[in-house]
Amino acid sequence: MTKKSILHFNGVWRSYQKRILDDLDFHLRDNKLHIVAAPGAGKTTLGIEVISRLNRASLILCPTNTIKNQWKERILSSFLQKKDFGIVSTDIRNPGFLTIVTYQALLAAFCGHDDDSEDCQPVENDGKEKLYSITISNRFRMEKAEEIINILLSANVSLLCFDEAHHLRKEWWKALSYLVEHLKPAQTVSLTATPPYDADINEWNRYQALCGDIDEVISIPELVKNGDLCPHQDFIHFSRLHPHERNLFENHRRNVNVLMEKLREDTRLHELLSKMRFLQATDNEIEAILEKPEFYVSIVSLLNEEGYSIPRRFLDLFDATSKDIPIFDIKQAMTFLNEFFSVEKEEWKDMKAISSEYHSLARQMGLTNGKKVILDGNDKFYRQIANSIGKLDSIVNIVELENSLLKKNLRMVILTDYIRLSCPDYSMLGVVPIWRKLKTEFQGRISLGVLCGSLILLPATIVGKFQHLLSDNDVANDAVNLEFFEGNEDYIRITPKESIRNHIVRLVTELFNDGDLTVLVGTQSLLGEGWDAPSINSLILSSTVSSYMLSNQMRGRAIRIDLNHPDKVSNIWHLATYDPSFKNYNYDLAQISSRFEGFEAPSYFGNHEIISGIERVCRPNTSGNLQTNFSLAKNRELTRQWWNDALYIGYENKPSIGLSSGLQTNSLTIKSLCYRGYLYYIWFLALVIPFLLNQPQLIRVSGFVVVVFLMGLVALKFIRTGTVEGVLKQISIVILETLSSQGLVKTSLKQVGLQVSNDKGTMYVSCVNLPAEENNLFIQCLQEFLDPVENPRYLLVRHERFHNLINQTDYFAIPSVISPNKKSLEIFMKIWRTYIGNCDVVYTRSTEGRKVLLKARKYAFSAIKRNVSKRMSKWQ
Numbered sequence: 001m002t003k004k005s006i007l008h009f010n011g012v013w014r015s016y017q018k019r020i021l022d023d024l025d026f027h028l029r030d031n032k033l034h035i036v037a038a039p040g041a042g043k044t045t046l047g048i049e050v051i052s053r054l055n056r057a058s059l060i061l062c063p064t065n066t067i068k069n070q071w072k073e074r075i076l077s078s079f080l081q082k083k084d085f086g087i088v089s090t091d092i093r094n095p096g097f098l099t100i101v102t103y104q105a106l107l108a109a110f111c112g113h114d115d116d117s118e119d120c121q122p123v124e125n126d127g128k129e130k131l132y133s134i135t136i137s138n139r140f141r142m143e144k145a146e147e148i149i150n151i152l153l154s155a156n157v158s159l160l161c162f163d164e165a166h167h168l169r170k171e172w173w174k175a176l177s178y179l180v181e182h183l184k185p186a187q188t189v190s191l192t193a194t195p196p197y198d199a200d201i202n203e204w205n206r207y208q209a210l211c212g213d214i215d216e217v218i219s220i221p222e223l224v225k226n227g228d229l230c231p232h233q234d235f236i237h238f239s240r241l242h243p244h245e246r247n248l249f250e251n252h253r254r255n256v257n258v259l260m261e262k263l264r265e266d267t268r269l270h271e272l273l274s275k276m277r278f279l280q281a282t283d284n285e286i287e288a289i290l291e292k293p294e295f296y297v298s299i300v301s302l303l304n305e306e307g308y309s310i311p312r313r314f315l316d317l318f319d320a321t322s323k324d325i326p327i328f329d330i331k332q333a334m335t336f337l338n339e340f341f342s343v344e345k346e347e348w349k350d351m352k353a354i355s356s357e358y359h360s361l362a363r364q365m366g367l368t369n370g371k372k373v374i375l376d377g378n379d380k381f382y383r384q385i386a387n388s389i390g391k392l393d394s395i396v397n398i399v400e401l402e403n404s405l406l407k408k409n410l411r412m413v414i415l416t417d418y419i420r421l422s423c424p425d426y427s428m429l430g431v432v433p434i435w436r437k438l439k440t441e442f443q444g445r446i447s448l449g450v451l452c453g454s455l456i457l458l459p460a461t462i463v464g465k466f467q468h469l470l471s472d473n474d475v476a477n478d479a480v481n482l483e484f485f486e487g488n489e490d491y492i493r494i495t496p497k498e499s500i501r502n503h504i505v506r507l508v509t510e511l512f513n514d515g516d517l518t519v520l521v522g523t524q525s526l527l528g529e530g531w532d533a534p535s536i537n538s539l540i541l542s543s544t545v546s547s548y549m550l551s552n553q554m555r556g557r558a559i560r561i562d563l564n565h566p567d568k569v570s571n572i573w574h575l576a577t578y579d580p581s582f583k584n585y586n587y588d589l590a591q592i593s594s595r596f597e598g599f600e601a602p603s604y605f606g607n608h609e610i611i612s613g614i615e616r617v618c619r620p621n622t623s624g625n626l627q628t629n630f631s632l633a634k635n636r637e638l639t640r641q642w643w644n645d646a647l648y649i650g651y652e653n654k655p656s657i658g659l660s661s662g663l664q665t666n667s668l669t670i671k672s673l674c675y676r677g678y679l680y681y682i683w684f685l686a687l688v689i690p691f692l693l694n695q696p697q698l699i700r701v702s703g704f705v706v707v708v709f710l711m712g713l714v715a716l717k718f719i720r721t722g723t724v725e726g727v728l729k730q731i732s733i734v735i736l737e738t739l740s741s742q743g744l745v746k747t748s749l750k751q752v753g754l755q756v757s758n759d760k761g762t763m764y765v766s767c768v769n770l771p772a773e774e775n776n777l778f779i780q781c782l783q784e785f786l787d788p789v790e791n792p793r794y795l796l797v798r799h800e801r802f803h804n805l806i807n808q809t810d811y812f813a814i815p816s817v818i819s820p821n822k823k824s825l826e827i828f829m830k831i832w833r834t835y836i837g838n839c840d841v842v843y844t845r846s847t848e849g850r851k852v853l854l855k856a857r858k859y860a861f862s863a864i865k866r867n868v869s870k871r872m873s874k875w876q
Contacts, residue, residue: 006087007052007079009045014228017046018216020625024053032212034165034190034603036772038220040229041554043191044074051098052079056159057796059092059152060100061176063164067530069502071163077080088183095155105859106539106593107175125539140174140804149182158186164530165190166213173206180210188212194295194552194598197776214772219659220559221610221875223601224643231643232570233558233601234617235396236592237628238578248384249582253420255365256375260333262361263302272351274308279312284721287319288345290850293857295343298336301328304524313407319855330375334412337362337373382587386544387429388577392437397539398573399438399519402538403446408515410446412538415524419452431455434521437640439491449517451508453501453526455484456494458508462516463492469507475500509533523691524554529611534562540573544591551595580625589614589626600873602642604629610646610875646875660755660876662766663779665869667758670731670785724763727758730835732765735781738818738828745774755876764874779871786869794819796832797840797852811856814841 010478013021020027020035027033033050037043047793051058061066068090075088075098092109100170160180172643180188196203217699223229241249263269276656278285278296297318302312307329315321326332340351341359349353362373369379377385395414403410420430435450435457442448448459458466463482470480472792481495496504505526511517513535520527524543539558543553574595576588596614603609603616621627632638695703732754739745753768765782767775789795792813799809818828844853 005052005055005389006084007048007075009049010078011388012046013040015214015226016152016222017049019044020216021049021053022047022435024050027215028187030212031187034211034213034214035218036192037218038223038229039193039553041193041203041218041223042228043193044071044163045078047189048075051159051161054159054187056160056186057095057097057156058099058161059157060098060161060163061103061106062100062530063103064530065102065502066505066526067163068100068102070530070532073206093151095152095157099155099157103176104149106179109148110140110145110175110178112141112321114394117230129195140456145175145178146182146724147274149179150185157183157190160185160187161189161191162211163191165192165207166196173210176210188452193556195772204776208773217659217772219600219873220783221647221659222686224436224559228561229559230433230561230568230570233632233639233642234555234572234574234596234599235629235633236574236576236614236618236626237346237394238462238576238626239394240581241386241388241577241579242390244386244577245384245390246581249381249579252366252381253582254378255367256330259358259362259365259367259375260330263327263333263336264306266354268356269351270303270306270308272354274303275345279311279314281311281317286851287847290847290854292339293318294335294606295339296327297326298332298339301326301332305330307694312593317851318858320858324858329641334373334375341371341373347473366576377587386579389427389429390577391425391542391575393427394433394575395434395542396437397571398538398540399442401630402571403442403518405636406537408518410518410538411512411515411535412519412534413527413533413536414519414521414528414540414542414543415557416542417524417544419455419523421455424826431521431523434542438519438521447516447518449508449512449520451505451512451520453523453529456496456504456508457491458511458517460490460492462511465516466494466507466511469510473503473507475503480616492588493583505531527557531557532560533557535564536560536570537562537565537568538571538573540575542575552598555599556611558753569639571633571636578626589618597871600875602639602646603767604632608642608646609645612657612873613870619698652826658875659873660768661772661775661779661871661873663753663761663782663786663869664762664872665728665765665786666867667761667763667871669867670724670727670763725756725758726819728763728765729754731785732756732767732778732782734831734835735785735815735818736778737775737831738824739778739781741827742818742824744777744817745770747771747774764872766874766876775816781817784815784870785869786814787813787870789813789853791853792819793844793846793850794825795842795844795849795856797842797856798838799840809855811852813856851856 002350016037024033030078035046037044037046047060047196050058060071062071072088076085080087087097089099090101092105093098160183162176181873188211192211195214196207208513212794214685220229237437268648269571276299278289279300296314300314304310304322306326310322315324318324337358340355344354358561359368359373362368367373367375372846399412407553407727414434416429416434418430418433420428420432421473423433423690426433426440431450431452432455438446438448447462448457449459479497479500482492483495485491487492494504494508504583508517508520512520512533524541536558539555541554542556543551555572558572562568574592576592578586593614596617597612601616602610605616605619617629618626736745736749736752736754747770751769755766756763756765756766767778770778784792785796789811790813794814796812796814797809798812814828819825825841829839832839842852843849
């Protein structure tokens with residue numbers, strides 16, 4: 001390691017970058033720096049500066065070649081003089097002081113392949129460029145891995161930098177784990193825009209073990225407030241099914257109705273079911289019911305609808321009444337049929353012929369997927385909805401709107417999943433069909449291009465400028481092939497040699513930034529992450545990706561500032577197939593709803609606060625249908641105003657604390673836990689006060705002192721848990737203190753600020769000064785406790801009784817991370833009784849416990865469902 005770093009930044013640090021650099025020693029106390037920052041925050045520049053200050057030979061790992069080249073370009077342009085360019089290498093077998101490679105290249109090297117060898121070539125997947133086969137890890141060769149480790153050790157590599165560290169969830173984490181274990185780096189630096197918060201606990205633990213605890217989080221609202229990202233807004237464009245798609249759905253619905261009607265009219269089946277022994281819920285039958293309660297509830301649902309009386313013993317098992325029995329709908333029918341087809345018990349043998357008859361009928365009608373009956377839409381339906389050609393019309397409408405507003409200033413990118421090169425028309429959703437549709441509809445009114453890893457199309461009118469760029473960048477004429485695309489003289493296909501493909505992508509991007517192209521169509525795999533075009537002011541996400549990580553990366557392309565247009569405001573468009581006639585098939589909305597959990601921007605409604613969640617942009621109109629908000633999309637200045645108002649609202653009454661991640665829930669979920677002891681006290685006063693008034697002065701004064709003392713105790717209890725806000729805060733404290741006692745929350749709780757707000761019955765709870773990973777665990781536990789009971793190991797049971805006026809039992813799932821052992825459970829219960837009151841704990845894995853679990857899952861029996869809480873972010 002050299003004594004003095006030769007890397008020197010020649011720019012000015014942004015405030016949050018400077019904050020992180022000033023606290024670098026503190027963050028590196030565990031020898032791991034882990035930064036979460038939104039796209040556009042300058043993570044690459046920050047990472048290079050950290051490497052410079054640590055001054056160690058470093059291996060930088062990136063998810064794509066595009067991002068790898070960005071690192072190299074940033075180092076050469078902003079940190080090095082030309083004489084020092086030799087310290088940068090992109091070959092892991094010939095490392096320099098700074099070596100930059102992809103995660104795929106590391107895995108390939110450990111397998112004994114060159115990065116561009118046949119075994120490591122991208123899999124052709126119709127548009128998903130650079131999608132490497134994860135099966136390569138099956139050929140992991142230890143001797144080759146040891147060889148690479150020795151090369152790195154010989155080069156004194158002692159610092160690892162993981163860029164876009166969320167990619168570590170992929171299969172090649174094995175190679176990374178091996179690298180860390182055997183290289184034993186002195187320090188690691190991890191940079192990401194999107195931590196895998198939606199991963200399961202094992203994936204999260206693996207991610208955290210490699211990257212360390214999150215040291216700093218730089219949110220999108222903070223970056224907008226700081227002027228490093230532009231104001232922006234999300235819009236959902238709703239499209240209807242095309243006629244042939246509607247016919248498919250209509251036919252499916254008719255078949256479902258025929259099957260449902262047969263089930264409802266089959267008196268032979270009803271008679272046999274009504275005589276089943278399980279309905280008597282005897283001790284011999286309870287075990288079967290405990291194993292598959294939903295199946296038996298579906299039978300009761302069918303029988304109840306056909307007028308059969310349901311025995312009291314069966315209902316008592318669920319702590320239910322006949323009014324709680326759900327209607328026999330598609331969900332109940334699927335539950336019944338799928339179990340009916342596979343049940344093997346002796347008592348069901350007489351119905352084997354009936355079962356086979358229904359299975360054959362469902363299969364003939366196309367209502368099966370493998371061995372399962374699917375009545376609410378199978379994979380074919382989901383694909384049909386996600387790729388409905390109605391979205392092509394949506395794209396045309398959006399381009400028409402944005403082009404009319406921005407004209408020559410339009411810089412639109414349309415991202416989709418597939419190229420569809422073989423599609424001769426626009427009957428499918430993909431890059432080429434979108435290009436064909438727009439080319440036909442706009443007839444030269446826009447400058448339209450295509451940019452994918454394997455397909456680049458430019459209008460013939462700008463090819464001359466493109467050739468000048470090739471000449472200016474010393475690209476040889478024979479390095480790029482230009483030809484008419486499909487014989488169309490208006491468009492030229494650009495086919496570069498593989499070695500300069502990334503360079504050509506940069507030149508096409510330059511044409512786009514300069515306005516020679518105003519609309520660019522490409523795949524999310526190439527343009528959705530790492531690609532940088534700050535001029536984008538309109539983005540259409542025609543991708544079916546719903547994950548928090550990938551959708552946030554794609555959205556990040558449009559929200560970067562453009563120094564040439566400082567007033568930039570971006571519109572981000574999401575496409576959804578929504579037909580009021582088929583509201584049961586809401587797959588698209590469910591996908592988009594999942595996306596919006598990670599997007600924070602001003603709400604269309606109320607005081608336009610900055611929050612996450614689809615509800616901020618999507619609410620049914622008076623007729624119950626969903627519509628696109630075109631008026632707001634036309635008013636970019638209003639979007640800017642809403643951002644300004646929301647970001648600085650804190651100064652009106654209290655300092656802003658920034659973006660908080662918390663939990664939103666409904667007050668009804670926890671209302672049953674509110675303190676009602678004051679009812680007893682009212683009765684007490686009604687009896688005692690008249691008595692005291694007739695007593696001698698000494699007794700009267702003493703009595704009133706006692707009454708006042710008791711009133712104080714009751715008031716204190718009411719303040720803490722007499723309101724919904726109070727009880728939610730106490731539950732949160734119980735969970736936080738339990739996690740702290742287990743060592744899962746390491747932050748001192750004296751530093752943690754717990755906030756609970758109530759907006760017309762919608763509750764929001766969040767913590768201030770809790771690190772991201774600890775806050776994430778807290779939210780998961782609180783959500784697990786508040787949501788409808790599924791299958792927890794332990795139940796918290798609370799009885800509320802007051803004479804005959806109140807007789808209620810409530811059940812809550814004790815969070816799984818709190819109940820792995822008896823000691824943790826005892827801590828939880830002790831803290832619960834201290835803050836909230838008495839309760840019982842039930843172990844659900846015993847026979848008696850499973851009976852209680854059935855009662856706790858009464859929501860599954862009833863047509864009335866408890867609301868589900870959800871994770872939410874809010875600027876406060």
